[in-house]
Amino acid sequence: MKMIHSLFLINCSGDIFLEKHWKSVVSQSVCDYFFEAQEKAADVENVPPVISTPHHYLISIYRDKLFFVSVIQTEVPPLFVIEFLHRVADTFQDYFGECSEAAIKDNVVIVYELLEEMLDNGFPLATESNILKELIKPPTILRSVVNSITGSSNVGDTLPTGQLSNIPWRRAGVKYTNNEAYFDVIEEIDAIIDKSGSTVFAEIQGVIDACIKLSGMPDLSLSFMNPRLLDDVSFHPCIRFKRWESERVLSFIPPDGNFRLISYRVSSQNLVAIPVYVKHSISFKENSSCGRFDITIGPKQNMGKTIEGITVTVHMPKVVLNMNLTPTQGSYTFDPVTKVLTWDVGKITPQKLPSLKGLVNLQSGAPKPEENPSLNIQFKIQQLAISGLKVNRLDMYGEKYKPFKGVKYVTKAGKFQVRT
């Protein structure tokens, strides 16, 4: 399985700004096939991830306005490559705080060092962030100042030990003065609501993100009040699968720092509470150049919590020229080029429900749009896991100190769409 032969990073305007080869050099011209496919696709999202060319295969991902295009020569599971490319992008994000062209260009040497460690002869070698950070220290302002004065480097001079151990995800010799373990239970509601307001499809997708800053080799057990809620779970490799199977307890030696402990889905048999409703009336008149737009948002099953951070995004039909709307709350923008209407609502106060009304200007002469646009809604509810999932307790073994522990719950809208 000769995996990744070469990698090209390409920005939105089609400049190849970084290339890395793990075997013989492949000419940049191979990217022409990619550009061709990109042109054929209406937008960036529709560039096929796998492109076949006469001598190579190109497997690409699109992340943060960048294309990661890898060159493959022989059969390899496409997901293997895609998964790896995303892992590369995650690593850049982790190291530089953002995965952007500027960040990559500014840190090109670190990027190169990282790529060198992550793949050997095209096969993944070290992809765990904890190991990489031992090999190559992430840049910080302080360090770059110090480095420029002392001439020391950002390459770790101690050789990584994690790679050699049975727990490759954790580096050795971790030390903190304040030992802390935080868990964020984040749930997202994916839903499709139909015209009449009834739920076509709804599901809760959750993750538990952890931020663990504990010295030594802590062995943690996290238990839930109601673990049966979790229908389908995927685990970070550190979790002991057998313990979960037998006791429904998450038992693990954590990586150091931030990581995703589990993702889960709450069984779709359960009824999903939909925290907001939308009243909408969008109409376009036949043979006239205007239409009416009127939406109101209200709280529904919100468990007595405040719904905040509400944003409504609507992709209006192409014939819409402009919109003249009045929000009772928050502010709205309409981009006449992309035809995207964004209404930043903020919080819902039940006394006065936020609404957005007004006129839509259509291109004159054009036929009226066939369909009404669907509304994409974002919101956030703090201190609530909508599924009712509750962490029971966190125990630590293997170390003597008392860590500070914290759990935070938040519910968000995932892919929440209202058809109109």
Added chain:
Amino acid sequence: MSAAPAYSEDKGGSAGPGEPEYGHDPASGGIFSSDYKRHDDLKEMLDTNKDSLKLEAMKRIVAMIARGKNASDLFPAVVKNVACKNIEVKKLVYVYLVRYAEEQQDLALLSISTFQRGLKDPNQLIRASALRVLSSIRVPIIVPIMMLAIKEAASDMSPYVRKTAAHAIPKLYSLDSDQKDQLIEVIEKLLADKTTLVAGSVVMAFEEVCPERIDLIHKNYRKLCNLLIDVEEWGQVVIISMLTRYARTQFLSPTQNESLLEENAEKAFYGSEEDEAKGAGSEDAAASALPARKPYVMDPDHRLLLRNTKPLLQSRSAAVVMAVAQLYFHLAPKAEVGVIAKALVRLLRSHSEVQYVVLQNVATMSIKRRGMFEPYLKSFYIRSTDPTQIKILKLEVLTNLANETNIPTVLREFQTYIRSMDKDFVAATIQAIGRCATNIGRVRDTCLNGLVQLLSNRDELVVAESVVVIKKLLQMQPAQHGEIIKHLAKLTDNIQVPMARASILWLIGEYCEHVPRIAPDVLRKMAKSFTAEEDIVKLQIINLAAKLYLTNSKQTKLLTQYVLSLAKYDQNYDIRDRARFTRQLIVPSEQGGALSRHAKKLFLAPKPAPVLESSFKDRDHFQLGSLSHLLNAKATGYQELPDWPEEAPDPSVRNVEVPEWTKCSNREKRKEKEKPFYSDSEGESGPTESADSEPESESESDSKSSSESGSGDSSSESENEDQDEDEEKVRGSESEQSEEDVEKRKTKKKKVPEGKGEASSSDEGSDSSSSSSESEMTSESEEEQLEPASWRRKTPPSSKSAPAAKEISLLDLEDFTPPSVQPVSPPAIVSTSLAADLEGLTLTDSTLVPSLLSPVSGVGRQELLHRVAGEGLAVDYTFSRQPFSGDPHMVSVHIHFSNSSDTPIKGLHLGTSKLPAGISIQEFPEIAPRPDSSTSPFSHLLGS
């Protein structure tokens, strides 16, 4: 090679003077001369003694490489720094070296000695990194050095270095494929490695160098299965994919049994199955091919693979989940494939590229195994924000999943999609509706009506697509749909899309007898606009004219001739050809009479209705999850997924000679394996499906038991007969210890293992301990080789209550609860855990003097029967680790009875004992009841 030292002597030492010579090196000169000045200062920086300057220079050089600029003229200046002390400079030099060594082979040789030195470094990480860079330099001349280094590293102490060696194998192979045989030797050696670190990398090397040498896997198969869960994610994908292929060559198809059963099942059951036509056909064939085959029993190794991969469905890595999913799809019995659906649906929340790949695979799977995704139908509903390529794939899946029951929901959903702004998507939806209509007869009319309504859609593309689909649907039952054809005929005035126009004309021509009045009129209009039409439309006009001429020549004769004349002078020669051909055929002439008599048959022959089927049909002949499957074309280096063998190859090839332990207990496998042998002696263990199904292993055991021990009732199924006796003995005596180890591993309980003390004691005479083990497990953590005891034999030493305890697996002792509820408290309710412990040890009596036995300390006591379970009677036992004084070939075992109940215990005696070969018990008389609850030690002997 001879050039290398020369260089290092001449130029290696003195850096400066070398440069001008390379200045006119073609690689560096010419185009890049403008850079030359700048490179000059880089060279100066590299030549200084200051690490910071060198580092700065190297950083700038690496930045150049990253941008794709040529920096090859700096090679000599850079390569000198290969031995630099500063680790970052060194790393960047490596980066440079690997990039340009191929172009500057001679100079690259300068660096080799540094790496050779590195290979000997005491630090494993330096050894590994030296090997890594050395093997990455693509210079053919160093092949022998690489080979040597790889061989050496493959037997390195450090698993990390061995891993690096595995990585280096494909590199060397791509450089010089003549080394294959030698490399295979190294691969074979590394495949035997027991560490998780190496496993993934060596299988990757195997796949690259010698995927056809499936025989190398046999001995490592079980180990790989057991290690799998602890291997890193990338390795897991490679191993799973390889094992899928392996299983296809070594095991029998798990569905062949089903096909036999289904063969007899009533056909009505099949009627609803989508894959009926194909499935039934192949099953017929299969069934007739093996009429007298024995009922299928899954090979335990096949089961092992399925069981050990299943937890990986919960991996965070999409690639691993997909790998397991394809394994299940290709290897699991129909009833078990369903488990993968949930995990695959989960991946649909991931990045859009992941969705794209997963949906392609789900589309293929959903054709074969529709049932498994049906519960997740709604997860494939489409959002307006999905990218078009995702929408179309989801649509494909929804269409595949549609059936009699869910079709109303699906159609309602489709109705929403038709109004989408994304027209490509709408077109795909119309196609999907067409497919639903053909597949599900019940909704055909509904769909057709819906499509006809779409004909009045404002968007021409929608109308055109509808026409095309309607045409296909009408072909199935034209008689009833004269109205629709009339409706379509009217559309010719408005609709401009050529494909749609052509479809309408074809329909009118084909079914002109249903619309006898309209057809000629349409032809009239078409004749008028003939010259302005697209080519496909023109062809259909000729077609329509010909058909009308044949059926209704009175009205259309002139029109037809007019059209044919126009066509005769068309620019397109296809159309001219067609016109000439048609004229000859339909218009009777002197010469062509023979053909024109058959013209009607030619033009108006009944045509079979087109089959609307998924483009994903039959894609599963490619291994799912592979690049080839995605492209629906064989990619370079694709390994065909072999068909199941007709007859199972010999499963004993996977038996491992030196058994080892792993963390994973493969309990069921052991059960299945062992039962046949116990079934004779233990009537109580329920008959199992495999009981009579492993003739090969039975015979194996027969030969063995007879060779090892003459005793008839023993059935020692040791597969390792070839082992020398010593080993056997040791194993036998250690078995009880090792079994405890297993227990400890699982429970994390700290128990004092039985020491080696009794090992020696039992050693002396008992080669009895024919403990065998088919477990091929490894434990990395434990240094010592622990031998497994597969002798999980019940030796009911003194009771008849043992039957209550069914099969206990050695490896799951903690799960075992002793047969608890016994109405009476008989003299001995003895849990079989003693039996398990009695590997090679057995009870003997001592009517002999108790003082001969060493005093019993509580330390080594094992519980045989708990106080609660025994209703007051507790039984413990201890191995005294001393030879039994009465017979040097025996060891003593202390059994302690303590009665905490009110009622006295009477009649303690030894029941009938069924003992394995080579074990015997010294009988002892009934023990008198004791009023006090003190322990009563007495011993049993075992001998050979």
